[in-house]
Amino acid sequence: MVLVVAVLVIEDDLRIRSSLAERLAERGHDVETSDRAMAGVELALTGRFDVVVLDLGLPDIDGADALRMIRSVSTVPVVVATARDDESEVIRLLDAGADDYVFKPYSADHLEARIRAVLRRTAPASEDRIVVVGALMMDVDAHHATLAGESLDLTAKEFELLAYLAERAGKMVSKRELLAEVWRQPYGGADKTVDVHLSWLRRKLGETAADPRWIHTRRGVGVKLVDPDA
Amino acid sequence: MVVVSAAVTSMVAIAFLVPLFVLVSDLAHDRAVNRAERDAEAVARVLAVLGPRVGVEESVADFGEELARDGISVIVGDQTVLGPPPSESEDLTLAQGGTAFRDDDLADGVAVYVPVPRTEGPAVVVRAFVPADDLEEGVTRSWLTLGGLGLVLTVIAVFVADRLGRSVVRPVRSLSTSTALLGDGDLTARVTPEGPDEIREVGIQFNRLAERITMLLQHEREQAADLSHRLRTPLTSVRLDIEALPEGLERERLLDDLAELERMVTFVIEEARRPIRSQGATTDLARVLRDRVGFWRPLAEDQGRTMTTHIHEFPLPIHVSELDCAAMIDAILGNVFSHTTEGVPVDVGLARLGDTAILRVDDGGAGFPDAGVVERGRSEGSSTGLGLDIAKRTAASAGGSLAVTASRRLGGASVEIRLPLSEHILD
Numbered sequence: 001m002v003l004v005v006a007v008l009v010i011e012d013d014l015r016i017r018s019s020l021a022e023r024l025a026e027r028g029h030d031v032e033t034s035d036r037a038m039a040g041v042e043l044a045l046t047g048r049f050d051v052v053v054l055d056l057g058l059p060d061i062d063g064a065d066a067l068r069m070i071r072s073v074s075t076v077p078v079v080v081a082t083a084r085d086d087e088s089e090v091i092r093l094l095d096a097g098a099d100d101y102v103f104k105p106y107s108a109d110h111l112e113a114r115i116r117a118v119l120r121r122t123a124p125a126s127e128d129r130i131v132v133v134g135a136l137m138m139d140v141d142a143h144h145a146t147l148a149g150e151s152l153d154l155t156a157k158e159f160e161l162l163a164y165l166a167e168r169a170g171k172m173v174s175k176r177e178l179l180a181e182v183w184r185q186p187y188g189g190a191d192k193t194v195d196v197h198l199s200w201l202r203r204k205l206g207e208t209a210a211d212p213r214w215i216h217t218r219r220g221v222g223v224k225l226v227d228p229d230a
Numbered sequence: 231m232v233v234v235s236a237a238v239t240s241m242v243a244i245a246f247l248v249p250l251f252v253l254v255s256d257l258a259h260d261r262a263v264n265r266a267e268r269d270a271e272a273v274a275r276v277l278a279v280l281g282p283r284v285g286v287e288e289s290v291a292d293f294g295e296e297l298a299r300d301g302i303s304v305i306v307g308d309q310t311v312l313g314p315p316p317s318e319s320e321d322l323t324l325a326q327g328g329t330a331f332r333d334d335d336l337a338d339g340v341a342v343y344v345p346v347p348r349t350e351g352p353a354v355v356v357r358a359f360v361p362a363d364d365l366e367e368g369v370t371r372s373w374l375t376l377g378g379l380g381l382v383l384t385v386i387a388v389f390v391a392d393r394l395g396r397s398v399v400r401p402v403r404s405l406s407t408s409t410a411l412l413g414d415g416d417l418t419a420r421v422t423p424e425g426p427d428e429i430r431e432v433g434i435q436f437n438r439l440a441e442r443i444t445m446l447l448q449h450e451r452e453q454a455a456d457l458s459h460r461l462r463t464p465l466t467s468v469r470l471d472i473e474a475l476p477e478g479l480e481r482e483r484l485l486d487d488l489a490e491l492e493r494m495v496t497f498v499i500e501e502a503r504r505p506i507r508s509q510g511a512t513t514d515l516a517r518v519l520r521d522r523v524g525f526w527r528p529l530a531e532d533q534g535r536t537m538t539t540h541i542h543e544f545p546l547p548i549h550v551s552e553l554d555c556a557a558m559i560d561a562i563l564g565n566v567f568s569h570t571t572e573g574v575p576v577d578v579g580l581a582r583l584g585d586t587a588i589l590r591v592d593d594g595g596a597g598f599p600d601a602g603v604v605e606r607g608r609s610e611g612s613s614t615g616l617g618l619d620i621a622k623r624t625a626a627s628a629g630g631s632l633a634v635t636a637s638r639r640l641g642g643a644s645v646e647i648r649l650p651l652s653e654h655i656l657d
Binding site: 013015016019020022057086103104105106107109192193195196198199200202203208209210 | 463474503567
């Protein structure tokens with residue numbers, strides 16, 4: 001199902017603004033743009049948009065201030081685009097009311113995926129955030145997972161990784177996608193980061209790579225989570 | 231310092247004591263001679279008054295013993311001597327002629343002659359003799375007192391000079407140590423300004439210099455990071471444009487090149503973000519290594535690799551923050567997993583050699599094509615070598631080094647990091 005989204009892009013860089021508008025429009029979305037924060041905030045508050053993509057480096061006012069202005073009167077989901085990928089910046093943005101964020105340089109696919117994720121999370125009749133794959137049950141909001149009723153002791157990244165795979169159970173997911181979505185490092189990141197976390201997940205799910213049950217990898221393609229008892 | 235102080239104060243003491251010794255000796259001599267002169271003149275005055283009336287012998291008869299005790303004799307003419315007789319070598323002619331004089335050249339002392347003129351015949355001579363011992367009376371005691379005083383003063387001077395010297399030398403030493411630390415890249419090196427004003431001022435200026443260097447470096451890094459952050463905006467634009475190109479080899483190639491460029495920018499930002507000061511952080515390399523090996527072990531098992539370890543069982547503290555230490559180890563281990571095929575064995579060793587920790591990671595893979603892998607961007611193939619470059623920089627920042635060789639143990643590559651151990655004792 002193609003989801004048509006009304007997107008407002010607030011971005012001062014002309015090339016990014018026009019390219020992004022084009023890419024998102026190609027995907028069937030309704031896109032409007034603004035090159036100034038104040039004008040963008042006014043547009044955002046019209047209520048015509050499903051989501052706002054807000055660049056932080058705007059010439060008139062600071063992006064975080066624009067975000068606070070939007071948030072003070074509107075609940076429209078906001079995805080912030082920032083060049084600074086440090087933790088303190090992320091915390092600052094989430095505190096200011098961002099629903100999600102992408103680090104520059106991002107691709108249109110990556111941004112669209114984040115928009116979809118934000119809309120899923122903020123939908124009024126939000127789907128159940130309990131993900132069940134066979135004996136594996138994950139409460140995504142509570143960050144709690146159980147296997148056959150036994151609580152799984154997972155690190156934050158392991159939980160995110162398993163939740164991402166569980167939400168796409170049975171589908172092959174590329175490691176690049178995992179780096180982009182779970183680690184938010186679409187083009188960088190250590191090659192073996194995903195592999196080593198998958199190995200740990202296997203241990204905790206009680207299997208090995210030689211005898212996989214839940215996690216199946218295919219070299220050069222990706223990885224998928226399956227219910228071994230299905 | 232003590233020797234110099236002792237030499238200087240001893241010389242000063244000697245310079246004062248030698249003239250004092252001579253002076254004391256002269257004073258004792260003069261005092262004895264003056265007393266003899268006074269005594270002789272007193273007797274002469276008595277004789278001059280009483281002599282003509284009662285005769286010389288009668289004049290001194292009452293106090294003959296006292297005169298003898300004081301070494302005074304009275305010579306009348308050539309024959310009569312009242313009191314101790316003069317020695318044969320003494321010539322009284324001059325005194326008998328009416329001239330008072332003193333003979334310093336006698337063998338056993340000094341004699342003073344005072345004439346008492348008579349109406350007829352040679353003058354009566356009052357002779358006062360001072361024996362050599364009396365000439366030096368009290369000199370030895372005075373010399374000993376002065377010498378003792380000089381010695382005490384010398385000891386006190388050495389002590390004070392030593393304390394003063396130390397108050398100068400200690401801050402200079404501290405300054406020298408801190409300068410060496412700063413020179414070795416420890417930007418936390420500071421001194422506590424102390425000692426004389428000039429040295430205290432040098433200490434204050436040193437601290438200012440260190441602050442300034444840190445600030446400049448911080449500023450440079452912030453600029454590098456800021457510039458790199460700004461590069462991400464045009465990179466986003468380029469990426470969106472490339473993605474708009476029709477599918478094909480050209481598009482893939484451009485995306486690959488762009489990804490490489492983005493990795494470089496990320497690397498610059500991460501490097502700039504690394505704290506300049508380690509804040510004196512110390513990490514137990516052995517503990518972090520065991521922890522990181524534990525982290526990678528499941529992947530090694532999944533890939534059918536044997537992962538052997540020989541890790542020093544006691545703490546090996548190094549001057550690196552725990553985060554950097556873990557990143558350094560992950561970079562080396564991640565490098566093995568990325569660049570060798572599954573099943574290739576890995577060996578991790580950590581040993582202590584004197585005050586150096588030696589961390590070695592060997593693998594049984596094909597080995598490095600050349601040592602350029604540790605120079606950023608110089609490696610062959612898909613790797614940028616960035617991982618090892620990070621490890622190399624971390625090692626260098628802690629005063630250590632990274633070397634890449636062929637593994638003697640497993641036949642593949644061997645990465646060896648040498649790090650100086652911190653003197654800080656871990657709890």
